[in-house]
Amino acid sequence: xxxxxxxxxxxxxxxxVSTATVSRALSSPDxxxxxxxxxxxxxxxxxxxxxxxxxxxxxxxxxxxxxxLVPNLANPFFSAILSGIAAVMSEAGYNVLVxxxxxxxxxxxxxxxxxxxxxxARHVDGLIVLDGLLPAEALDSLGPPQIRPPTVYACEWxxxxxxxxxxxDNVAAGQGAVEHLVALGHSKIGHLCGPPENVLTRERLKGAxxxxxxxxxAMAPGxxxxxxxxxxxxxRAADAWCAAPDRPTAVFCASDVMAIGFIGALMRRGVKVPxxxxxxxxxxxxxxxxxxxxxxxxxxxxxEIGQSAARLLLERMDLSxxxxxxSPGPRLVLPTELVVRETTAPPPVG
Amino acid sequence: xxxxxxxxxxxxxxxxVSTATVSRALSSPDxxxxxxxxxxxxxxxxxxxxxxxxxxxxxxxxxxxxxxLVPNLANPFFSAILSGIAAVMSEAGYNVLVxxxxxxxxxxxxxxxxxxxxxxARHVDGLIVLDGLLPAEALDSLGPPQIRPPTVYACEWxxxxxxxxxxxDNVAAGQGAVEHLVALGHSKIGHLCGPPENVLTRERLKGAxxxxxxxxxAMAPGxxxxxxxxxxxxxRAADAWCAAPDRPTAVFCASDVMAIGFIGALMRRGVKVPxxxxxxxxxxxxxxxxxxxxxxxxxxxxxEIGQSAARLLLERMDLSxxxxxxSPGPRLVLPTELVVRETTAPPPVG
DNA sequence: CTGAAAGCGCTTACAG
DNA sequence: CTGAAAGCGCTTACAG
Numbered sequence: 001x002x003x004x005x006x007x008x009x010x011x012x013x014x015x016x017v018s019t020a021t022v023s024r025a026l027s028s029p030d031x032x033x034x035x036x037x038x039x040x041x042x043x044x045x046x047x048x049x050x051x052x053x054x055x056x057x058x059x060x061x062x063x064x065x066x067x068x069l070v071p072n073l074a075n076p077f078f079s080a081i082l083s084g085i086a087a088v089m090s091e092a093g094y095n096v097l098v099x100x101x102x103x104x105x106x107x108x109x110x111x112x113x114x115x116x117x118x119x120x121a122r123h124v125d126g127l128i129v130l131d132g133l134l135p136a137e138a139l140d141s142l143g144p145p146q147i148r149p150p151t152v153y154a155c156e157w158x159x160x161x162x163x164x165x166x167x168x169d170n171v172a173a174g175q176g177a178v179e180h181l182v183a184l185g186h187s188k189i190g191h192l193c194g195p196p197e198n199v200l201t202r203e204r205l206k207g208a209x210x211x212x213x214x215x216x217x218a219m220a221p222g223x224x225x226x227x228x229x230x231x232x233x234x235x236r237a238a239d240a241w242c243a244a245p246d247r248p249t250a251v252f253c254a255s256d257v258m259a260i261g262f263i264g265a266l267m268r269r270g271v272k273v274p275x276x277x278x279x280x281x282x283x284x285x286x287x288x289x290x291x292x293x294x295x296x297x298x299x300x301x302x303x304e305i306g307q308s309a310a311r312l313l314l315e316r317m318d319l320s321x322x323x324x325x326x327s328p329g330p331r332l333v334l335p336t337e338l339v340v341r342e343t344t345a346p347p348p349v350g
Numbered sequence: 351x352x353x354x355x356x357x358x359x360x361x362x363x364x365x366x367v368s369t370a371t372v373s374r375a376l377s378s379p380d381x382x383x384x385x386x387x388x389x390x391x392x393x394x395x396x397x398x399x400x401x402x403x404x405x406x407x408x409x410x411x412x413x414x415x416x417x418x419l420v421p422n423l424a425n426p427f428f429s430a431i432l433s434g435i436a437a438v439m440s441e442a443g444y445n446v447l448v449x450x451x452x453x454x455x456x457x458x459x460x461x462x463x464x465x466x467x468x469x470x471a472r473h474v475d476g477l478i479v480l481d482g483l484l485p486a487e488a489l490d491s492l493g494p495p496q497i498r499p500p501t502v503y504a505c506e507w508x509x510x511x512x513x514x515x516x517x518x519d520n521v522a523a524g525q526g527a528v529e530h531l532v533a534l535g536h537s538k539i540g541h542l543c544g545p546p547e548n549v550l551t552r553e554r555l556k557g558a559x560x561x562x563x564x565x566x567x568a569m570a571p572g573x574x575x576x577x578x579x580x581x582x583x584x585x586r587a588a589d590a591w592c593a594a595p596d597r598p599t600a601v602f603c604a605s606d607v608m609a610i611g612f613i614g615a616l617m618r619r620g621v622k623v624p625x626x627x628x629x630x631x632x633x634x635x636x637x638x639x640x641x642x643x644x645x646x647x648x649x650x651x652x653x654e655i656g657q658s659a660a661r662l663l664l665e666r667m668d669l670s671x672x673x674x675x676x677s678p679g680p681r682l683v684l685p686t687e688l689v690v691r692e693t694t695a696p697p698p699v700g
Numbered sequence: 701c702t703g704a705a706a707g708c709g710c711t712t713a714c715a716g
Numbered sequence: 717c718t719g720a721a722a723g724c725g726c727t728t729a730c731a732g
Contacts, residue, residue, distance in 0.1 A: 005497050007709055018719045023711055033717055048493060054407040055709035058724050063404060065447070073436060079429035086423060086450050097415070098448045100436050143398060147355050231640050257637075264640035287607075287637065290581050290614035357725055368703045373727055383701055405725035408708050 006047040015043035026051065065095040066149075066313060067124045071131040071156070073100045075229070077255070077283055077302070078130060081155060084306020085128060092314055097124060101131045124149050126313045129163075132156030132199045139163075145325035150316035152329070154309035156199055164316060164329025166308045170200055173298045173336040174207025174252070177280050180296075180338055181250040182215045185346045186278065190223030190248030192237045192258050204254050204282065223248045227258050234261020241277070242269055249347040250278035256285045256297055263295075263343065274345035284339055293342035301334050308332055356397040365393035376401065415445040416663060417474045421481040421506070423450045425579070427605070427633055427652070428480060431505060434656020435478060442664055447474060451481045474499050476663045479513075482506030482549045489513075495675035500666035502679070504659035506549055514666060514679025516658045520550055523648045523686040524557025524602070527630050530646075530688055531600040532565045535696045536628060540573030540598030542587045542608050554604050554632065573598040577608050584611020591627070592619055599697035600628035606635045606647055613645075613693065624695035634689055643692035651684050658682055 012019045017036060025032045025040040032040070043049075057063050068085055070078050086096045126149050129139070139161050142148035153165035181189050191208050194201035205224075212218055222244055225237035234253065238261075241247055253259035259281030263273050273279055273293060281288060284299035312332065316324060362369045367386060375382045375390040382390070393399075407413050418435055420428050436446045476499050479489070489511050492498035503515035531539050541558050544551035555574075562568055572594055575587035584603065588611075591597055603609035609631030613623050623629055623643060631638060634649035662682065666674060 005493070009709080019709090020711080020719060020721095021717085024718085027711080031717075036717080048497075050493070052408070052709050054404050054413060055724090056711075057404040058402070058408050058708090058726085059710045059712085061724070073433035074426075074430045076424075076426040076429065079426065079432075080424045082429075082448070083423035083450060086448060090449065095447050096449075097445050098432070098436060099440065099446075100433060143355070143400075147398075231636055235640070260637060261640050264642055264644075267642040286581055287610060290585070290611050291641075292614055292617040294614075359725080369725085370703060370705095370727080371701085374702085377727080381701075386701080402725050405708090406727075408710085408724090409726045409728085411708070 005052075006049045007052070008049070010047050011040065011043045011049045014047055015039045063125050064093070065097050065124050066126040066128065067097040067099060068128045069099050069101050069131050069134060071101055071133070073098070075257075076285060077257075078155075080302040081130060081306040081309075084303040085154075085310045086306075088307050088310035088314070092310075094125065101134055126317050127151040128309050128313055129153050129157075130155050132158045133197055134158065136160040146321040150313060150319070150324055152309055152313045152316060154305055159199065162328050164312055164331065166305055166312055166332040166334065168300055168305070168336045169333050170203035171207040171210065173282070174204035175211040176207075176336070176338050177252045177282070177298050178208045178211035179214075180340065180344065181252065181278060181280065182211060182217070184250070184278065184344060186248075186250040187215075187217055188223070188246075188248045188250070188347075189217065189219065190225065190241075190251040191219065192225045192227045192234065192251055192253040192262060194254040194258075195228040196226070201254060204252075208252055220246065220248075222246065223251075225251070227254065229255045229257060231257055231261035231264075234258035234263075235265035238262050238265030238269065238271075241266070242271065248277070250280070250344070252280050252282075254282050256281035256283040256288050256295060259295060259297070259343075260287075260291070263291075263293075274343050276348055278344040278347070280344055288339075289341065296341045296344040297339050299337040299339050301336070304334055308334065355402075356399045357402070358399070360397050361390065361393045361399045364397055365389045413475050414443070415447050415474050416476040416478065416660075417447040417449060418478045419449050419451050419481050419484060421451055421483070423448070425607075426635060427607075428505075430652040431480060431656040431659075434653040435504075435660045436656075438657050438660035438664070442660075444475065451484055476667050477501040478659050478663055479503050479507075480505050482508045483547055484508065486510040496671040500663060500669070500674060502659055502663045502666060504655055509549065512678050514662055514681065516655055516662055516682040516684065518650055518655070518686045519683050520553035521557040521560065523632070524554035524604075525561040526557075526686070526688050527602045527632070527648050528558045528561035529564075530690065530694065531602065531628060531630065532561060532567070534600070534628065534694060536598075536600040537565075537567055538573070538596075538598045538600070538697075539567065539569065540575065540591075540601040541569065542575045542577045542584065542601055542603040542612060544604040544608075545578040546576070551604060554602075558602055570596065570598075572596065573601075575601070577604065579605045579607060581607055581611035581614075584608035584613075585615035588612050588615030588619065588621075591616070592621070598627070600630070600694070603629060603631050606631035606633040606638050606645060609645060609647070609693075610637075610641070613641075613643075624693050626698055628694040628697070630694055638689075639691065646691045646694040647689050649687045649689050651686070654684055658684065 008019045008022050011022045022040050025037050029037055066089055089096050151163050153163050157165045191205055225240055227233035253262055259279055263279055266273055281295050281297035284297045288295040288297050358369045358372050361372045372390050375387050379387055416439055439446050486508055501513050503513050507515045541555055575590055577583035603612055609629055613629055616623055631645050631647035634647045638645040638647050
């Protein structure tokens with residue numbers, strides 16, 4: 001017993017009108033007379049009809065969906081961004097398609113099975129890329145500017161690919177973080193870095209160094225701790241800090257997650273924060289203010305980043321392909337804010 | 351200058367074959383002779399052709415996508431589940447469509463603009479619902495069992511809707527948590543609840559009470575703190591704890607997030623954990639072990655929950671509608687694990 | 701192994 | 717205001 005979902009033809013038959021009329025009643029009700037419209041809606045009710053999106057999309061040459069390429073879905077930072085995107089996009093009537101790009105084009109290269117989902121991106125009305133490491137070729141393989149879906153970067157970006165984007169000023173934010181440390185009297189300041197290939201890592205480090213240089217200070221090589229935005233890399237940095245003879249009295253961490261891993265491991269070894277080391281994070285995760293000690297950090301406006309990226313994409317989608325190809329599109333820079341809490345203090349005396 | 355993406359006809363023309371052959375070369379290469387196949391692939395390369403998914407879907411009466419309905423995308427608990435789902439689903443060649451249901455059918459009722467995206471769920475090959483509060487009518491409005499997309503619940507579920515699901519045993523887990531507290535010698539044990547309408551809340555509380563009853567204990571009304579899985583509700587519970595004359599010496603929190611909010615606010619007021627109060631959480635978030643003191647909690651196998659839910663959905667999708675309608679499908683229960691760390695200890699003496 | 705043809709469920713000029 | 721007809725880009729029996 002093959003059961004088929006009712007189609008527009010069933011509705012038309014039930015209402016005694018043509019399929020064209022049903023379609024119009026649905027998409028432009030004002031082009032249909034009131035009695036006809038009522039009949040159509042009754043028929044829809046009665047048949048249990050639902051519009052088939054795939055058919056509409058095929059016909060209108062649209063997909064009604066945008067894709068979001070996320071480096072790591074399990075990271076709370078990204079889920080907040082995604083949430084802002086989803087809110088604006090579904091308000092605008094679009095579905096949001098999510099792909100986790102972690103295994104894709106990072107480190108060990110493209111893994112086959114992630115590719116199909118991404119290839120579909122060609123058949124999506126737009127693309128928001130949160131992963132600056134996505135290979136440029138992957139994005140270019142979407143076709144020439146007139147054909148490929150409008151794309152915007154958010155948070156991260158690639159210097160090899162020219163697309164509109166919404167980000168924060170990572171250099172300035174990193175600089176501000178270190179200026180705060182300098183103002184507290186620190187002169188031995190270290191940095192716990194993000195993953196080396198990441199743009200954000202370079203920019204935040206650059207900002208830190210600029211602030212140091214402005215104060216006539218510099219970072220000893222041993223004070224630059226490698227990291228990868230994970231809790232564990234924060235904990236490893238604590239090992240390094242403890243092991244070294246010449247230690248920084250303050251460490252600027254490129255993410256809250258790492259700062260939490262760092263502080264946790266430090267405290268567990270009996271090191272006092274901020275009495276012995278000041279620590280400043282980056283992001284201002286929801287939890288940052290609930291820690292003890294509460295984390296001093298740089299706040300990123302996460303919901304706004306997601307929302308702006310979505311709105312920017314919507315704008316780009318409204319442009320004709322030619323106009324779009326002709327203009328690189330804006331680069332929005334959202335403000336950050338230094339949030340001073342309990343993990344930073346003047347350096348220990350002596 | 352209207353630029354159109356190349357279609358299968360362009361490829362056929364370039365290769366000097368029919369569209370049927372191109373289609374076959376793509377979907378069942380072994381049904382096409384090697385030379386023809388090569389010619390087709392060359393033509394694909396040369397024209398820059400990409401399969402139009404919407405067209406295939408329309409023709410095959412599939413959509414190639416599954417939808418995931420998430421109560422709150424910004425919550426790190428759910429993003430880990432989502433990540434597990436996305437991994438399995440894209441491996442299987444499906445796109446994952448995400449909808450945040452927060453404003454939808456919770457509290458203030460259905461907000462119009464979230465509905466369209468959800469209505470589309472009818473045109474999705476399957477559905478994973480992480481939101482037990484989604485109104486039963488919403489799910490039923492997807493049509494009779496033969497027509498609506500196969501659906502599975504994960505984590506949460508609704509008692510009004512009979513669908514396969516993958517969950518943990520929340521009663522047993524809650525019971526285990528409180529047994530641990532009892533074993534430590536606590537007799538005044540409180541509970542920080544999840545949102546009142548949520549199934550998880552009821553089950554975890556029930557488990558807690560069962561453990562208490564088994565030990566000949568009971569919870570004073572004042573020891574049951576209202577909560578909603580947020581950090582803030584954890585902090586409010588700390589206020590309540592401090593304000594009351596007769597306090598529990600141990601509190602079982604229905605989520606790690608609340609436990610963190612609770613402990614943070616407690617410590618900030620100078621209350622020692624676990625010396626003055628023991629606290630146990632639920633979930634085992636990545637951060638739980640990095641806190642100081644490290645959080646004792648009940649681990650949920652989050653990646654496995656997501657993966658199992660995805661695999662279960664895939665199985666259901668393979669069934670014929672009739673078979674599916676005839677069988678309610680399994681209820682998988684995944685194991686949890688009590689992780690004892692530093693926030694629980696024997697009650698203070700005196 | 702390959703092609704001609706029908707059809708998936710819509711939308712939209714074009715007539716009337 | 718309404719309908720007949722074409723077509724969006726594929727896939728798949730059905731012949732050959």
